[in-house]
Amino acid sequence: MRTVRAIYATDLSAASEAAIENETCLDYLRRVGxxxxxxxxxxxSNVHSGMPGMDFEGRRRRALERYRDVMEDAGFEVEAHVVRGTPHRRINGIAESVRAELTIVGSRGQSPLENRVIGSTARNLARTTVVPLLVNRVERATDEPEVVREHLFRRVLYATDFSENAERAFEAFSYLRHATEEATLVHVESPKDPVDDPEAQLSEFAERLEDWDIDTRIELRYGDAADEILDVEESVTPTTTLLGSRGRSRLRRLLLGSVSEEIVARAAGNVYLVPPPRTA
Structure with a gap:
């Protein structure tokens, strides 16, 4: 039987702890395999173990042991890693070395504390992740945050520009469907990069999801891609927004990648971001 591995990245903040210790979130991870x-x-890298009174690595190992106990009690096999370096680079490196199929990071989103490590790491991972990335959104502006939408994949908003990688993101439903009850499919039309009959293509996707007993609706929008996707998110309140990290156009301003970074930064709920294959 194939083992499905996930990276759970934490900076040991209250935001990360809320995500890791939420039983419903852990249950949804089990449901998707x-x-x-x-x-x-x-x-x-700029934190030195020799700084007076600062046993950073020891403190982190002790905190990880507590998280390990929570996850083992939930039925997962767990391995802990304390490493030094640039967070998103080291996280990507471990994901590749263990052949992980998912990276998870907790984030407060648009936190007023712009220099929070986990916030900047989530955005850097959105640009560079080598495996699908789940940004698990937690409350901000509170000392004891809770997960914003804990039923991770119950209601999914899928955004597409019909690029190859957007279709790769759609294929994530093949395993997410075990936890998905409702889906909204959205395409934002661009006059500079038109798509042939987008409504028919969305309807074709919807039929596939309906075959899996997922209640599905479609939305066709016009305007700025990120703004329109976020407007749909506000209206349908999905538990997670699903999209690819690369799009149709080579022009940076039209690249779905830049849109995905905006969604990671600004979305109210969770974001599931699917990158191109490792070999791309």
């Missing part, structure tokens, strides 16, 4: 979790925390 995850059975082995690699807990990863990164000591930034």
């Amino acid at each position: 995850v059975d082995e979790i690699h807990l990863v925390t990164v000591v930034p």
Whole structure:
């Protein structure tokens, strides 16, 4: 039986703890097939272990042991990693070395504390991730945050520009469907990069999801891609927004990749981001 591995990246903040200790979130990870979790925390390169009174690595290992107990009690096999370097680079490196199929990071989103490590790491991972990335949104502006939408994949908003990688993101429903009850499919039309009959293509996707007993609706929008996707998110309140990290156009301003970074930064709920294959 194939082992499905996930990276769970944490900076040991209250936001990360809320995501890791939420039983419903962990249950949804089991539903989509995850059975082995690699807990990863990164000591930034500019933090030195020799600083007076600062046993950073020891403190992180002790905190990870507590998280390990929570996840093992939930039925996962767990391995912990405390590493040093640039967070998103080390997280990607471990994901590749253990052949993970998912990276998870907790984020407060548009936190007023712009320099929070986990916030900047989520955005950097959105640009560079080598495996699908789940940004698990938690409350901001509170000392004891809770997960914003804990039923991770119950209601999915899928955004597409009909590029190859957007279709790769759609294929994630092949395993998400075990946890998905409702889906909204949205395409934002661009006069500079038109798509042939987008409504018919969305309807074709919807039929596939309906065959899996997922209640599905479609939305066709016009305007700025990120703004329109976020407007749909506000109106349908999905638990997770699903999209690819690369799009149709080579022009940066039209690249779905830039849209995905905006969604990761601004979405109210969780975001599931699917990159191109490792070989691309």
